Amino acid sequence: MEQANDPDRTQPDRIWTAALIVIGDEILSGRTQDKNIAQLASWLNVQGIRLAEARVVADRTQAIVEAVNTLRARNDYLFTTGGIGPTHDDITVDAIAEALGVAVEHHPEALAVLERYYATRGGLTEARARMARVPAGAGLIVNTVSGAPGIRIGNVFIMAGVPHITAGMLDGLTGTLEGGRPVVSGTIGCWVGESEVADLLRTTEKVHEGVSIGSYPFFRDGRTGANFVVRSPDAALVDACLADLTRELEAGGREVVPEGI
Amino acid sequence: MEQANDPDRTQPDRIWTAALIVIGDEILSGRTQDKNIAQLASWLNVQGIRLAEARVVADRTQAIVEAVNTLRARNDYLFTTGGIGPTHDDITVDAIAEALGVAVEHHPEALAVLERYYATRGGLTEARARMARVPAGAGLIVNTVSGAPGIRIGNVFIMAGVPHITAGMLDGLTGTLEGGRPVVSGTIGCWVGESEVADLLRTTEKVHEGVSIGSYPFFRDGRTGANFVVRSPDAALVDACLADLTRELEAGGREVVPEGI
Numbered sequence: 451m452e453q454a455n456d457p458d459r460t461q462p463d464r465i466w467t468a469a470l471i472v473i474g475d476e477i478l479s480g481r482t483q484d485k486n487i488a489q490l491a492s493w494l495n496v497q498g499i500r501l502a503e504a505r506v507v508a509d510r511t512q513a514i515v516e517a518v519n520t521l522r523a524r525n526d527y528l529f530t531t532g533g534i535g536p537t538h539d540d541i542t543v544d545a546i547a548e549a550l551g552v553a554v555e556h557h558p559e560a561l562a563v564l565e566r567y568y569a570t571r572g573g574l575t576e577a578r579a580r581m582a583r584v585p586a587g588a589g590l591i592v593n594t595v596s597g598a599p600g601i602r603i604g605n606v607f608i609m610a611g612v613p614h615i616t617a618g619m620l621d622g623l624t625g626t627l628e629g630g631r632p633v634v635s636g637t638i639g640c641w642v643g644e645s646e647v648a649d650l651l652r653t654t655e656k657v658h659e660g661v662s663i664g665s666y667p668f669f670r671d672g673r674t675g676a677n678f679v680v681r682s683p684d685a686a687l688v689d690a691c692l693a694d695l696t697r698e699l700e701a702g703g704r705e706v707v708p709e710g711i
Numbered sequence: 712m713e714q715a716n717d718p719d720r721t722q723p724d725r726i727w728t729a730a731l732i733v734i735g736d737e738i739l740s741g742r743t744q745d746k747n748i749a750q751l752a753s754w755l756n757v758q759g760i761r762l763a764e765a766r767v768v769a770d771r772t773q774a775i776v777e778a779v780n781t782l783r784a785r786n787d788y789l790f791t792t793g794g795i796g797p798t799h800d801d802i803t804v805d806a807i808a809e810a811l812g813v814a815v816e817h818h819p820e821a822l823a824v825l826e827r828y829y830a831t832r833g834g835l836t837e838a839r840a841r842m843a844r845v846p847a848g849a850g851l852i853v854n855t856v857s858g859a860p861g862i863r864i865g866n867v868f869i870m871a872g873v874p875h876i877t878a879g880m881l882d883g884l885t886g887t888l889e890g891g892r893p894v895v896s897g898t899i900g901c902w903v904g905e906s907e908v909a910d911l912l913r914t915t916e917k918v919h920e921g922v923s924i925g926s927y928p929f930f931r932d933g934r935t936g937a938n939f940v941v942r943s944p945d946a947a948l949v950d951a952c953l954a955d956l957t958r959e960l961e962a963g964g965r966e967v968v969p970e971g972i
Contacts, residue, residue: 501740505767
């Protein structure tokens with residue numbers, strides 16, 4: 451695959467998309483606060499890939515199969531986090547194999563990795579060897595943090611649920627996926643109720659084709675404010691739009707905080 | 712509707728489910744860490760309703776329509792968060808009206824609420840009045856924190872994106888939704904690699920029908936540990952399963968930490 455940002459890419463304006471499936475009852479029960487959506491989203495931005503949708507599904511085979519087949523078909527890449535450990539509730543590999551219509555097998559290289567990792571940690575038991583199971587035909591994603599590697603099959607990337615292990619896997623994937631131009635964003639803040647500038651935002655977005663403006667209100671120290679985030683793959687468009695928005699807000703007598711509040 | 716936990720309920724073992732759609736480019740861009748999935752999940756548990764699935768979708772009408780129609784059909788309740796403010800990127804109400812095949816109208820009571828709220832805040836402008844727009848036939852959800860109310864239409868509950876405003880709306884809904892028996896959970900912790908006890912967990916879950924055991928590993932202070940969470944609507948089953956698991960772990964020479972690590 452080409453590197454992201456390859457100037458010779460034939461479709462420079464193509465938008466590359468990814469989806470994420472967060473797998474785990476612990477997220478849906480409220481026990482664990484998901485961190486992988488934000489983590490993957492930020493990483494994808496740098497690769498020039500847009501996170502188009504994310505789903506959180508339970509540890510149930512049919513829920514995983516349905517989400518995998520819907521999302522891998524309509525996105526360039528599909529990532530999953532969670533459910534690849536050694537215990538009975540780790541069903542991700544089996545469910546994804548079922549979705550893809552392939553068998554599950556032990557990956558020899560993954561077995562070797564686990565043997566080395568557990569050599570000084572009590573040895574490779576049958577339960578631990580479960581973590582070398584992959585959908586037939588899969589490759590591995592390096593795990594720099596703990597033992598069990600992630601798994602790649604086709605456009606599906608199967609990663610750990612523990613965020614810092616996922617982070618290590620993403621580090622290993624950096625620069626290996628084809629993407630488009632990274633989306634650039636710029637932010638300004640203003641102590642203003644967003645309803646007071648709603649028309650201005652709408653008009654400004656329309657005038658600057660190719661940018662989107664997000665408005666994110668907050669209440670702090672008893673005051674109402676908002677940050678306005680301008681996004682586009684074209685940095686010059688972002689700058690021009692931000693400058694325009696700042697000028698208009700200041701013309702309306704409002705103080706603008708560069709970089710946001 | 713009946714209150715949750717009504718002893719006369721005719722289907723005491725029925726499982727009530729809800730889905731959540733988190734609407735917003737700010738989550739998918741990684742700019743904002745979602746907090747509403749965990750917040751809603753915890754609140755639903757207390758109502759005896761299970762969060763069965765969650766999706767994060769972009770500020771695009773078709774993405775919202777698709778998710779709304781899929782999820783409201785297969786769950787008792789559907790909640791949405793985000794996209795109900797006064798600005799151009801707030802398209803939730805229009806998209807949900809489209810999904811339901813109804814028009815959008817200004818809700819008289821919502822207009823009155825906003826008029827009162829903005830009386831001392833510069834008055835009700837056209838942009839602010841946008842927040843009184845609802846799918847035709849909808850009722851309101853009280854907003855105890857800021858001005859604009861949430862919206863209820865059929866089994867769809869439309870709430871704010873800002874977590875503390877959402878929290879206020881959920882407070883107002885507490886006890887008003889029919890649910891089943893709340894799921895009870897209990898946790899024990901153990902300084903053990905989960906792969907070492909995978910077989911024990913699997914066997915224990917099988918023996919105790921009606922419970923699920925989740926295994927949540929972590930690495931802390933250079934040591935490997937895991938928390939085991941037992942869940943069931945039947946508190947006696949949870950206690951019996953936890954006692955059994957504790958006994959077996961201790962019989963294996965492992966120290967168990969009640970309430971988890």
